[in-house]
Amino acid sequence: MTTTYAVLSEGLEKRFGGAGGVTALSGLDLAVAEGTVCGVLGPNGAGKTTAVRVLTTLSAPDAGSARVAGHDIVRAPGAVRRAIGVTGQYAAVDGELTGRENLRLFARLLGLRGAAGRSRADELLERFELADAAGRPARTYSGGMRRRLDLAVSLLTRPRVLFLDEPTTGLDPHSRNQIWAAVRALAAEGTTVLLTTQYLEEADRLADDIVLIDRGRAAHRGSPAELKSRIGSYAEAVLAEEATADAAEAALLSAAGVLDQLTGAEPVFDRERRAVGAVTTDPTLTLPRIVRELDAAGVPVIDVSLRPPTLDEVFLRLTDRTAGSLPLTDRTGGPLTEEQIA
Incomplete structure (x- = not known):
């Protein structure tokens, strides 16, 4: 069966500071199959957040190409934005507005007006167990509640691809488990999730495939089991x-x-x-x-x-050495075809 890719990048490069500056991405190749969870791991400064910013059109690449949900990130950034949801490292909700007001405000900004926006906001408040606190200012929410509200905002338009940039950083185990349950449910419904994380257990539990980024390149990729098998x-x-x-x-x-x-x-x-x-x-x-x-x-x-080995041990072993990008292939090892791009 032919695999369709919701996120596909080839040779992405991004530099900051001009000549002599910092190279954040140095030929990043990614291939995320539609309807899967892809965990992106790497040491601090490896280029994970830069990759998310480029793929979500928040930052333009210096070289290379990428398609998200079938749209070129440079030629059709508007179409990309309409097809995706993004949850960054820090909650972007307004602390002075209530949970319900936050969702309704973002719904209007995203073009969901009137009854449609109100209905979708209420649906997500129920889904993320925030209905009882919907009338309280978001500043009174716990860290886990704010992250769930932020995730709800990113799902208002039912995105085909959801980018989660370290969504559980700083959360207690209970709140983290709630976010994990939400991600599993989204994947089961067919949403493609690209997840960057510092928590190896998180990637092990959630990801169908993992990409280890080192020095701005995809140094290793495979399922958690495949990566573990590489080091014995x-x-x-x-x-x-x-x-x-x-x-x-x-x-x-x-x-x-x-x-x-x-x-x-x-x-x-x-x-x-x-x-x-x-x-x-x-x-x-x-x-x-x-x-x-x-x-x-x-x-x-x-x-x-x-x-x-645990995924932590895999991470430590595989990022101890420099490796070049693996060739961009499908899961059977063959080259990608144009029809496989979502």
């Missing part, structure tokens, strides 16, 4: 307490030697937990074998594990 499994031993600091260090070094021999990878120490681990790409390595080798070396362990 993680073998870890947690050691028992020792009588002296010297004995504890000697035990850690012995465990590290065992894991080095078994995996061929440089061990990673967590001295606060009395733990040492290493990545392995050997599919034949088993947990019983690790336990036997540690026992044979006389290492006093209280826990041994062999598990898939």
Whole structure:
């Protein structure tokens, strides 16, 4: 089945400050399939927010091209804006207006007037569990309530593509879960979501595909499972307490030697937990074998594990090195066709 792409960029470049300035995007390629959630990750300063600003027509690219919801971001910026919703890093609602007044104001600005605008505002207040607080000034809302109101604003026109730029930054776990539930529901209804986030767990739970941006380029891409498989499994031993600091260090070094021999990878120490681990790409390595080798070396362990890596570990490993952009392909590895652009 042919995949249609709601967001497609090739070679996007963006510089600030002219010659000798900062290069925020240096050939960014993205391909976000329609009706999916794409998580965009990267170190601070990697270019995530700049990418969102360019794709949402808030900033013009210096080079390259992009189409969003089938429209060229340079040639048809108005059509792009009519097809998208945007929630930035900070809530853009007016604190002096009530929740209902905020939604109705933005509805009018977006061309939803009269009964249609009021009905849509009330519908979204109910959807985001804000109906009981709809008559209160937004400045009295909690951080999570303000973010939900901001998200509701971005959905007034039922956008085909929703851009969420770090939408849960600073929220408590309960508020974050509410935003996650809303994103899942939107994706289930067919909305394409491009999500930038600093929370690796957020991307792991929500994203169908992940793009790791490094130095303004798409360095790695794939589903969470695919990215995890690239760095193998993680073998870890947690050691028992020792009588002296010297004995504890000697035990850690012995465990590290065992894991080095078994995996061929440089061990990673967590001295606060009395733990040492290493990545392995050997599919034949088993947990019983690790336990036997540690026992044979006389290492006093209280826990041994062999598990898939977390997305945090994937992020740290893959952004430790510089990588060029991968070729722009569909999910089967073939080149994109014009018909696949939404």
